[in-house]
Amino acid sequence: xxxxxxxxxxxxxxxxxxxxxxxKGKKIDLATDIQSLEEKIQTxxxxxxxxxxxxxxxxxxxxxxxxxxxxxxxxxxxDFVELHGDRTVKDDKAMIGGLGDIEGRTIMFxxxxxxxxxKQRQERNFGMANPEGYRKALRLMKMAxxxxxxxxxLIDTPGAFPGIEAEERGQGEAIARxxxxxxxxxxxxxCIIIGEGASGGALGIAIGDKVYMLENTWYSVISPxxxxxxxxxxxxxxxxxxxxxxxxxxxxxxxxxxxxxxxxPLGGAHKDMKAMAKILKQTILDSLKELDRIKPxxxxxxxxxxxxxxxxxEV
Amino acid sequence: xxxxxxTDKGIKTSTEEKKDAPDGLWFKTPKGNIIHTRELKNNxxxxxxxxxxxxxxxxEYFEILFDGNKFEELDAKMKSGDPLKFVDSKPYxxxxxxxxxKTELNDAVRTxxxxxxxxxxxxxxxxxxxxGGSMGSxxxxxIARAIDHxxxxxxxxxxxxxxxxxxxxxxxxxxxxxxxxxxxxxxxxKAGIPxxxxxxxxxxxxxxxxxxxxxxxxxxxxxxxxGFAGPRVIRETxxxxxxxxxxxxxxxxxxxxxxxxxxxxxxxxxLTTLLKLLNN
Numbered sequence: 001x002x003x004x005x006x007x008x009x010x011x012x013x014x015x016x017x018x019x020x021x022x023x024k025g026k027k028i029d030l031a032t033d034i035q036s037l038e039e040k041i042q043t044x045x046x047x048x049x050x051x052x053x054x055x056x057x058x059x060x061x062x063x064x065x066x067x068x069x070x071x072x073x074x075x076x077x078x079d080f081v082e083l084h085g086d087r088t089v090k091d092d093k094a095m096i097g098g099l100g101d102i103e104g105r106t107i108m109f110x111x112x113x114x115x116x117x118x119k120q121r122q123e124r125n126f127g128m129a130n131p132e133g134y135r136k137a138l139r140l141m142k143m144a145x146x147x148x149x150x151x152x153x154l155i156d157t158p159g160a161f162p163g164i165e166a167e168e169r170g171q172g173e174a175i176a177r178x179x180x181x182x183x184x185x186x187x188x189x190x191c192i193i194i195g196e197g198a199s200g201g202a203l204g205i206a207i208g209d210k211v212y213m214l215e216n217t218w219y220s221v222i223s224p225x226x227x228x229x230x231x232x233x234x235x236x237x238x239x240x241x242x243x244x245x246x247x248x249x250x251x252x253x254x255x256x257x258x259x260x261x262x263x264x265p266l267g268g269a270h271k272d273m274k275a276m277a278k279i280l281k282q283t284i285l286d287s288l289k290e291l292d293r294i295k296p297x298x299x300x301x302x303x304x305x306x307x308x309x310x311x312x313x314e315v
Numbered sequence: 316x317x318x319x320x321x322t323d324k325g326i327k328t329s330t331e332e333k334k335d336a337p338d339g340l341w342f343k344t345p346k347g348n349i350i351h352t353r354e355l356k357n358n359x360x361x362x363x364x365x366x367x368x369x370x371x372x373x374x375e376y377f378e379i380l381f382d383g384n385k386f387e388e389l390d391a392k393m394k395s396g397d398p399l400k401f402v403d404s405k406p407y408x409x410x411x412x413x414x415x416x417k418t419e420l421n422d423a424v425r426t427x428x429x430x431x432x433x434x435x436x437x438x439x440x441x442x443x444x445x446x447g448g449s450m451g452s453x454x455x456x457x458i459a460r461a462i463d464h465x466x467x468x469x470x471x472x473x474x475x476x477x478x479x480x481x482x483x484x485x486x487x488x489x490x491x492x493x494x495x496x497x498x499x500x501x502x503x504x505k506a507g508i509p510x511x512x513x514x515x516x517x518x519x520x521x522x523x524x525x526x527x528x529x530x531x532x533x534x535x536x537x538x539x540x541x542g543f544a545g546p547r548v549i550r551e552t553x554x555x556x557x558x559x560x561x562x563x564x565x566x567x568x569x570x571x572x573x574x575x576x577x578x579x580x581x582x583x584x585x586l587t588t589l590l591k592l593l594n595n
């Protein structure tokens with residue numbers, strides 16, 4: 001699975017591989033050719049990825065090979081115990097959570113989970129949680145608070161699920177409650193958008209002392225496609241909608257709506273999952289170090305003040 | 316000379332001098348009942364024949380609730396910025412200007428403090444006429460400040476929601492208004508000050524997923540559309556027709572998310588009873 005702008009790079013990489021094979025087999029000295037091709041690839045990669053359009057970043061955030069929440073969690077923790085269920089209705093597989101440790105520190109991990117193949121995608125409902133998912137998340141957050149463990153949420157959702165049962169069980173109420181309760185959590189909360197951050201479905205687990213976005217992710221009130229269909233009355237203006245919504249990590253950071261951007265390996269997180277996980281782990285550790293120094297009441301106050309200062313208006 | 320003989324030819328009144336015809340002297344309900352608007356006004360904008368609740372705005376709600384229609388409006392002058400320089404079919408800034416002229420409102424919520432049957436109450440009321448009652452920075456900020464007023468003066472807070480959801484033209488900023496208002500409500504909750512959320516037709520999207528569903532008391536007018544996702548989106552997602560009465564106030568009450576449904580004609584007195592019960 002390659003995106004349009006990944007193709008020229010992939011073509012060159014294939015050529016490089018062929019060249020290396022050739023050099024191995026026939027003992028011809030292609031070292032200089034190989035080196036120049038490698039340099040060419042690197043330059044092309046840099047050029048491509050430094051000049052991504054907003055829509056291209058949206059595409060990267062949805063890349064079929066992009067690492068998902070559980071990929072990162074298993075990569076960065078020594079032990080991880082997944083916990084299930086909201087204790088009321090069922091276990092929502094679009095929302096995962098559990099206790100894990102990094103460098104001896106136990107953390108409550110919570111996140112939306114997408115699937116890799118058709119079967120998994122259905123099981124995970126494409127990362128679209130139902131109310132029980134948000135209630136499961138809240139149950140785990142309250143547990144973390146009880147045991148004094150910090151919370152890390154990994155956000156990756158095209159939205160909260162719009163379905164009949166979701167409405168019957170109060171999708172709006174479930175998200176609203178999470179927003180309110182998360183402000184009052186006494187433990188540090190770190191939220192990281194690792195893929196898609198669509199609207200209330202994302203925000204429902206994204207009230208944190210630190211909110212970060214990976215470089216190639218998006219976070220906004222609506223997806224570019226839906227925005228296009230509503231404001232332009234056609235699905236064809238998604239690129240334009242992506243531009244107008246200013247939904248990338250850089251935009252959101254510039255507008256003061258997130259705290260920071262986490263750099264991805266060149267070519268995107270899917271090109272080097274282990275390297276990405278390492279950066280993620282370091283960010284979590286650094287943030288915890290900073291947040292540990294603040295008293296819980298002060299942390300809550302700062303969390304509230306931060307979100308309350310967001311907005312542009314004239315008095 | 317015949318009394319009816321026209322001496323001057325043509326119509327003499329200039330266009331400017333012509334009075335606008337009252338905007339619908341008669342109102343027709345969806346069931347086809349016709350009622351004079353004056354009678355409608357005297358009946359809290361509810362049709363006496365079929366109990367249809369006409370969609371009304373902050374002006375009418377304030378008039379229904381506040382004693383003698385007396386209240387002090389908060390942050391009345393606050394207006395929207397255009398942080399993203401958003402342009403769709405027209406620039407957001409001119410959309411705002413035009414809507415202000417058309418509706419004589421500054422944004423989609425008005426907040427005020429006054430008395431209902433002698434009891435202090437802070438009221439925030441949304442106006443659907445203003446870009447579909449959408450929630451942008453101004454809506455979030457005015458609600459936040461109204462809650463601050465409640466907190467500071469220990470006065471109960473009533474939120475009247477009527478909204479299609481978040482305002483797309485403020486994108487990320489509008490999303491964060493959900494967080495902002497929820498944060499303030501968390502503080503109100505902690506302070507033990509009552510919060511009553513009245514959901515009216517329609518209340519959907521980010522408004523449902525934040526302050527509208529966070530009341531100590533969630534109440535609704537009869538027959539209102541209340542939901543997170545809009546009916547069209549759900550129908551398209553699941554590819555099935557929706558059951559009758561889906562996402563109506565009655566449906567939401569049945570599923571346990573409302574305390575009660577209130578006829579607008581009884582609203583003021585029921586709120587008074589509730590507030591008095593809390594005070595005793």
